[in-house]
Amino acid sequence: MIEKIAVLFGGTSQERNISLLSGHNILNNLLKSKINAYPIDTKYFPINQLPNQGFKKAFIALHGKEGENGIIQGVLTHLNIAYTGSKILSSAISIDKMKTKLLWHSINLPIIPYYFINIKQFKTMTAITLINNVSELKLPLIIKPNTEGSSIGISLIHSYDYLYNACTTAFRYDNDILIEKFIYGSEYSIGILEDEILPTIRICPSNIFYNYESKYTSKATKYFCPSGLSNNKEIELKKIIRKAWNVLGCTGWGRIDLIMDNSQTFWLLEINTCPGMTKNSLIPIAAKYAKISFQKLVLKILKSAN
Known part of the structure; x- marks a missing residue:
């Protein structure tokens, strides 16, 4: 049969x-x-x-x-x-941005400074208290739900006047949210397939950051593979990716996103253990550059199932 x-x-x-x-x-x-x-x-x-x-x-x-x-x-x-894809524990940790950050930080990987808050804490705070708690991060700030993907519920603010409302928006999607320092720089996405690191993609979004519109509806977002990084920076990046992947115990396939700031320092953003496989998705772009067709890519992922 x-x-x-x-x-x-x-x-x-x-x-x-x-x-x-x-x-x-x-x-x-x-x-x-x-x-x-x-x-x-x-x-x-x-x-x-x-x-x-x-x-x-x-x-x-x-x-x-x-x-x-x-x-x-x-x-x-x-x-x-x-x-x-990844198994039970790795999946549960990886979807949780804060727990992922804690694990990455525990092995000295570069994470973006952040403030974590849950809905109960938020309801007891005034707007002024919230501003005081995040002031060390300095503007601009990214506010995001802790366990959502595809940039759903995310806001970028350049004034504290919008902080409280941005948090309220994020809490519509999750009971926990992250407030992160916004890093100016170039964003990179790296796929992992059967424990092999795929070619690096540099993302040039249509907006100031890679939000839902940039990912799925804009025709102005550009993807560069190869990424244009120097050989030394590629080596450095892949070392970070390997450590970030392994400490979470992920398997099969996935994707890790980073940003390189204007001083050439990498910062980990997040991990995706079941990346998109649409015509605009990043894993198929990287696989194509590695001479892996979409059809072959799907077969490889299926073969890794256990």
Whole structure:
């Protein structure tokens, strides 16, 4: 009997629409490779029924909390279904920006200065108290939900007058948020595939920072691969990426984003354990430069499932 592969996508997270695009791209390319793959939208299909349908392996294309926080990984592990990407603990930590920062900082990796606050603390604060608590970071500031991706709920502010409202916006998506110092510089994204580091991509967003519009709707955002970094900076960057990946215990495939400031210093931004696989997504761009077609990329990710 030919092995049945479930491509899990859609779901109910804030990133559902992107997940649908990724999932269909993955599914179509698996079918081109004669893989016995089936679309499973987890919004409508209970995954605990996968064994009853004969599925033994799953390609996770769920973005955001639903696919990257360790819960679906735990369910699939319990069901004895092999799956792509990082395992339970690594997924749960990586979706949490603050916990990821703590682990990176523990091995002296460069993290951006930040202030962490939860909704209960926020409700007891006045706008003035909040400003005083973050004043050491200095403007401008980035405010972001702690466990959301795709720049959802994120704000960039250049005046403290907007801080309280920006936090209120972020709290719509999460009970924990981060307030980070905004770093001016060039943003880079590095994919990892089967523990191999893919070519570096330099991102030139259409806006001052790489927000949702720049990622998914703007035609002005440009991606450069190769990135234009010097050989020495590429070596330095890849050492950071390797350490950042390994300390979180990630496996299979993923992506880490960094920024290099105007003094040529790298700062880690965040990690994505189930990156987008749309036509504008970064992993396929890097893979293409490494002479890995989208079809071959999908097969490699599937092969890493266990």
